[in-house]
Amino acid sequence: MKKISDNIITALLGAVVGVLVTLLVCKLMPQKKFDGDYNRWRKLNLILQEVQNNYVDTIDMKAMTDAAVEAALSTLDPHSIYLPPVQLTESETELSGNFEGIGIQFNVPNDTAIVLSVIPGGPSEKVGLNQGDRIISVDDRTIAGTKTPQDSMVRLMKGPSGTKVRITVNRDGTRIPFEITRDKIPVNSIDAAFMIDETTGYIKLSKFTRTTFKEFRQASDKLMAEGMKRLVFDLRNNTGGYFDQALQLCNEFLPQGAEIVYMEGLHRPRQNFTSDGRGHLVDVPVSVLIDEGSASSSEIFAGAIQDNDRGVIVGRRSFGKGLVQEPVNFTDGSGIRLTVARFYTPSGRCIQKPYAKNYAYDIYERYAHGEMVSADSVKVDTTAIFHTLAGRTVYGGGGIVPDIFVPIDTTKATKFYLDCNKKATAMRFASSMFDRYRKSLSSIEDFNSLERWMQEVSVEKQFLEFAAREDGLKPLAGEWEKSRQYMLPSVKALVGRYSRLDDEAFYRFYLPIDETISTAMENSFEIL
Numbered sequence: 001m002k003k004i005s006d007n008i009i010t011a012l013l014g015a016v017v018g019v020l021v022t023l024l025v026c027k028l029m030p031q032k033k034f035d036g037d038y039n040r041w042r043k044l045n046l047i048l049q050e051v052q053n054n055y056v057d058t059i060d061m062k063a064m065t066d067a068a069v070e071a072a073l074s075t076l077d078p079h080s081i082y083l084p085p086v087q088l089t090e091s092e093t094e095l096s097g098n099f100e101g102i103g104i105q106f107n108v109p110n111d112t113a114i115v116l117s118v119i120p121g122g123p124s125e126k127v128g129l130n131q132g133d134r135i136i137s138v139d140d141r142t143i144a145g146t147k148t149p150q151d152s153m154v155r156l157m158k159g160p161s162g163t164k165v166r167i168t169v170n171r172d173g174t175r176i177p178f179e180i181t182r183d184k185i186p187v188n189s190i191d192a193a194f195m196i197d198e199t200t201g202y203i204k205l206s207k208f209t210r211t212t213f214k215e216f217r218q219a220s221d222k223l224m225a226e227g228m229k230r231l232v233f234d235l236r237n238n239t240g241g242y243f244d245q246a247l248q249l250c251n252e253f254l255p256q257g258a259e260i261v262y263m264e265g266l267h268r269p270r271q272n273f274t275s276d277g278r279g280h281l282v283d284v285p286v287s288v289l290i291d292e293g294s295a296s297s298s299e300i301f302a303g304a305i306q307d308n309d310r311g312v313i314v315g316r317r318s319f320g321k322g323l324v325q326e327p328v329n330f331t332d333g334s335g336i337r338l339t340v341a342r343f344y345t346p347s348g349r350c351i352q353k354p355y356a357k358n359y360a361y362d363i364y365e366r367y368a369h370g371e372m373v374s375a376d377s378v379k380v381d382t383t384a385i386f387h388t389l390a391g392r393t394v395y396g397g398g399g400i401v402p403d404i405f406v407p408i409d410t411t412k413a414t415k416f417y418l419d420c421n422k423k424a425t426a427m428r429f430a431s432s433m434f435d436r437y438r439k440s441l442s443s444i445e446d447f448n449s450l451e452r453w454m455q456e457v458s459v460e461k462q463f464l465e466f467a468a469r470e471d472g473l474k475p476l477a478g479e480w481e482k483s484r485q486y487m488l489p490s491v492k493a494l495v496g497r498y499s500r501l502d503d504e505a506f507y508r509f510y511l512p513i514d515e516t517i518s519t520a521m522e523n524s525f526e527i528l
Helices: 002-028 044-052 061-073 085-095 124-127 149-157 212-227 243-254 295-307 360-370 415-422 427-443 447-456 459-471 479-496 504-512 517-520
Strands: 081-083 098-101 104-107 113-118 134-138 164-171 174-182 183-186 191-193 200-205 228-234 259-263 268-276 286-290 311-317 324-330 337-344 381-387 393-396
Touching: 044 061, 061 081, 061 337, 081 085, 104 134, 104 164, 124 174, 124 360, 134 149, 149 191, 149 447, 200 212, 200 504, 212 243, 228 517, 243 259, 243 295, 259 295, 268 447, 286 295, 295 311, 311 517, 324 517, 415 459, 415 479, 427 459, 427 479, 447 504, 459 479, 479 504, 504 517
Parallel strands: 200 228, 228 286, 286 311
Antiparallel strands: 081 337, 098 183, 104 113, 113 134, 134 164, 164 174, 191 200, 259 268, 259 337, 324 337, 381 393
16 A cells, blocks of 8 residues: 555656646746737737747648638638649639640549540640540559549649640550640530520530630520520539629620629629620520529529529529639739629629538538428528519529429439449440440431431440449349430430530430420520
């Protein structure tokens, strides 16, 4: 017992001595008191200065400063952000309408990048890279069969104009190295533009880039020449982009003096934007397709069309991103995107949905609450009532609520359908079809010929055989009959992408099973 007691006493004495030493050191050292004036940001600067002068170990001031900036901006709103140099470059490149790289599009169906298309006139076409080539390595890094993330593959192939990159591909069992000089590559924001029937045009816009308005004018002029009398304008999953491009597109449809949008903030006085009446499609009825992925500039466009009773909005409630970011760039290549104002539709609705703890998971909550399958579950702020030009009632609360709701179709989810999705069976089948029919498929230039070719080679039969042979998947009794109407057009769409029609083939095949487009076609394009 004595030994134990001695140990306890010794430990206690040690603790007391430690406290005394700490108190003595604190007593002897001069205490610093700084003016932590929050209004002049002094506290943040003083803390960083103290860390730099007194921290026990060597510190990375750049990393710490970046972390402090990120933390500070995170207390504001979900869209005020800090962008390090690499992220800033990627962000600006995505919306510039061109990027610097080698000029290919590719898929990764089996842990190997397969060239889907080679951009005409681009660096890859000039050296002889072909559609269907399997990319084995980029410079000295093997990317085939190594589970390399697709975004990492993109970064390896991108680079400044004039720099060289070595791409090694597998072509029909032969390894071929190519030295490619990177260059500026044009990126289209319009995925497809074609006539659905004799009088209805369809345009799919993926984002608002620097070249969007120019591309749209070219596409709409082409469709008008082909007899377009009304338009289905697809903005689903369009996350937005440049504000001025949205304004110009709105101007194409609205009469002179129509209000498009206004913005306002604490340090930004209200600024109104109106149309000049010189648009080329002022008399063309339009149906705008939106969903939970439509944000920012997409919502500005949809809101302007809806509030001016200029067309019909079809689909599901849009994302709800109505904050105006102003760029501030720094000499080290980094920058911030600072929210300076809010967007309001012509009727006065704020597009931005409320900030909440679960802001990032809002879309998941829409699924959980049934909003994706029932119009009655759509959350609107019934206390924020607004009216369109014709007097129709619309509500605030964030996002654009469509005039006609189209739920997600859950009836197609058979076990065979889900199992094929998990294993990317359709995508892998498409690449195998290209391997087998490369010459004939890549020579097809019009959709009617492509449809006939699909029948001739029995795509349906070959897909079911591929699923069974490669993935061990066979539909149970009645499953294929239930899923066929959805799966077969999707399969054909993926195979069609390997023809010269590219994305146009994809959307043409997918059109008949797209409930949102069908709903738009069945309803009036005129003022509701």
